[in-house]
Amino acid sequence: MIYPMRTRQLADATGAGTAGLENVIEVGGLRQKYGDFEAVRGISFAVPRGEVFALLGTNGAGKTTTMEVLEGYAPATDGTVRVLGLDPIRQHRELRPRVGIMLQEGGFLGDLTVAETVDLWKGMSEDAGRPVTLSGSTELPGGFTLMGTRIRRVDRATMGALELVGLEKKARVKVKQLSGGQKRRLDLALAVLGSPEVLFLDEPTTGMDPEARRTTWKVVENLREAGTTVLLTTHYLEEAERLADRLAIMHEGLIHTHGTVDEVVATSGDMITFRLPGTSWTFGDLPALDGVAPVLTYSGGGTEVGYTLTGADTATRAHAALRPLMAWADTRGEALERLAVRRGTLEDVFMRIVGEAGL
Amino acid sequence: MRTDVLHAVRLARIDLTLVGRNTTVLFNVLLMPLLLAAVYTSFPTGDIAGIDGELFVLTGVPGLMLAFAVFINLVNAFTARREELVLKRLRGGQPSAMAVMAGSGLSALALFLFQVLLLGVWVHRAEGVLPANVPMIVIAAALGVAVFGLLAAAFSGLTPNAEMAQITVLPVLLVMMVAAPIAFPAEVLPGPLAVISGLLPVTPIVEMMRTGFLGADHFTDGGEQLNMIEQWVAALPSIGILLAWVVIGAVLARWLFRWEPRHG
Ligand SMILES: Nc1ncnc2c1ncn2[C@@H]1O[C@H](COP(=O)(O)OP(=O)(O)O)[C@@H](O)[C@H]1O
């Protein structure tokens, strides 16, 4: 997978001057209990302005619980949370107009059309002093009655919101007739309508087809470019890898590792693998590389050899290990069949954490 | 504050749109009380409390309307919207908790006043009577919606899902239909029951409505004509009882109302 990681980080670095180091989201020692059960067991992280931060984790990790504390749905059992420097519960009134929320699951008024739903949200945003600045390419005429229902005009701002998420053709469809993925997209449109400074997205692409998922990613990327701070949860590694400036892997209420994708992936180690003919090789025959002994498995008359390099110099450790390996092969007169060097992946790290913690 | 009002009005308008699109709700909310009124008035009665029996019953019908258009309607709406996570979404959006509740209350008030208007037309056609004190009718309606809106919020908290709403509203509905002075004056109930009936929130509303329509004292058994000032003075105890119920309703709603379904 190749993503434009580098260019993005450069763009961030240039924008960082004006934004300073202000943290838009701060979580310190957060614990959250439901009765006796502790769903979040003491986590801390901070998200600076303009960053996209992903909470990556399996179901039940505590992601939604964390989000809902930040959104002001429930007070923290213990620890502190701040959004834009404000307390999500005590300063809810001040915070509300500046925040956009896409819940993991939130209901719609099924008898309203898609356009009416956006109109309602748009109106409430305007009432709260946050005009909607989106503008679509067309508007839909209204002022007539169709099958007993009054058809209202759909203005450009509403069409703009629908175009943003690719729902413009559904403007006059009742919300209850939308598919799960389409509802998610409507959800996203509502969350971003009032140009929020902070956006909470709880599993934004779950239930979407690949095309809708790509549309959603594009929306998030555009928002980031516009300076919006985004906290998103996902269990799709690809999504976190593509969208997140930084991510945290959460499991059973704890954050096990966090950092940029590169930093997190670096903790998984580089892999060197090859095959030797014959099954008489033992682990004593092979050299240690970077202080690491190989793992041997035998199959089909050959020996598969694998090293996982975890040296501190993440950039050059694979290169440094290859030299003694080649020297060893030359002395023994062996050819290393199917020699491969590969960097660890986010999946390696993820599986290690999920596995270690007992799954 | 201004934002809250704007939000509440916007939500109320949406509520009314939705009522118009749902035939079940439309029937329950608008038609049901009028049908009941037709049934109540179809029995031949002599004079009640010094006036024609049909006129007496018709001017008590707002008590039924309050049960259907406000109480049952709102218990259903609050419960269904909570279970469908609509309330959760609204609370995560721009409107405050107050604005969401006020929006529902406003739409219920609009429905209720519309029905009272229909009733006024009916009373005028059938009995040739024009309402004597419209402000009293409107104030009674507003207080009634406040009390029963809050009670509906509280009862929705006791209602696990929209289907169960039919059952949880039943006790309140029965009390409202039996103990309220709709078809007979409260005074004909045996001693202690009359006192209890007088303290229930529906009784002062019915009595204010009846007095508002007829300009006569229907707070006591009397039924004698009163001038405007006398009407308001006579209504003071009723208004006091209703204000007390607003406080009780608010406390109950605070305690029992839930924004989200119970987990698991
Ligand atoms: N309202 C609740 N009451 C009791 N337990 C809950 C509640 N909400 C979530 N949980 C439990 O808390 C844990 C974390 O849930 P959640 O935050 O939804 O995880 P995630 O979003 O990462 O899937 C789960 O074990 C879940 O069953």
Ligand SMILES: [Mg+2]
């Ligand atoms: Mg979740």
